[in-house]
Amino acid sequence: MDLNQARFNMIEQQIRPWEVLDPQVLDLLSVVRREDFAPLAHKALAFVDMEIPLGTAANQVMLAPRVQARLLQELALKNTDKVLEIGTGSGFMAALIASQAASVLSLEIDADLATRAQANLQKAGMHNATVRAADGTQGAPADGPFDAILLSGSVAQVPTALLQQLKVGGRLVAIVGDEPMMRATVVTRSSDSSFTTAEPWDVNAPRLSGFTEPSRFSF
Structure with missing residues (x-):
């Protein structure tokens, strides 16, 4: 398998057509070796347009390349940014x-x-990347505030x-909603008490x- 050709094909056939056009993001995807982060048993799938299993739970996956690339594009990071990732x-x-950023703290619930x-x-x-085994639902208030927060799920x-x-x-990027229709959501803090939201x-x-899931009951 020609890894460089597979990487090129991933960028040109999956990522760029999915409206990931930021040249810095595209260049980065050609440099950071995705295959080195895929489990050994699934390394051949590193450049395929699919979620790669990481553990025994169904939600323990490496998101598809085009999804990760577009989330990164939405973050619009600067080299001075302090970032929190959940998952x-x-x-x-x-x-x-x-x-792309000054530092990233990433929280993972599975040790x-x-x-x-x-x-x-x-x-x-x-x-400049630190992984902490922790429940990310409350974030990391003692380490904040953050310029950007990403929910990788x-x-x-x-x-x-x-x-x-x-x-x-600062901005938070997440995928929000329920199947079959979720939306990428970008929330920007415009002041101490106000936020603006886009769903691109x-x-x-x-x-x-x-x-937590919201209650489905109505009265």
Whole structure:
């Protein structure tokens, strides 16, 4: 398998047609080695347009390349940004963020995944990325505030606790809603007490562990 050709095809056939046009994001995807973050048993799938299993639970996956690329584009990171990620998975998204931002703290509820992700990041030379085995539902208030927060998975609704950890001008990117129709959601903190929300595209993703579901009952 020609890995460089497979990487090129992933970018040109999956990612660019999905409206990922930021040249910095596209260049980064050609440099950060996605295959090094895929489990050994699934390394051949690293460049395929699919979610790659990472553990025994159905929601433990590496998101599809085009989804990760477009989430990164929505974050619109600067090299001075301090970033929080919820749901580390394999560590690939944290590696992409670390390549663009000043630092990233990534929270992973599964301790085994957290250990593997930190090892992947160290091997890749990402010294400004830290993985912490923790429940990410409340974020990391002691480490904030953050310029950007990414939820690497879906939630039923944007958690207020995470929004409060954004700096003014900061943005949170998440996949919000229920199947069959979820939406990428970008929430920007415009002042201490106000937020603006955009929902630029549709996508489905597995649920992040630990986040509560709203009641389905109505009276």
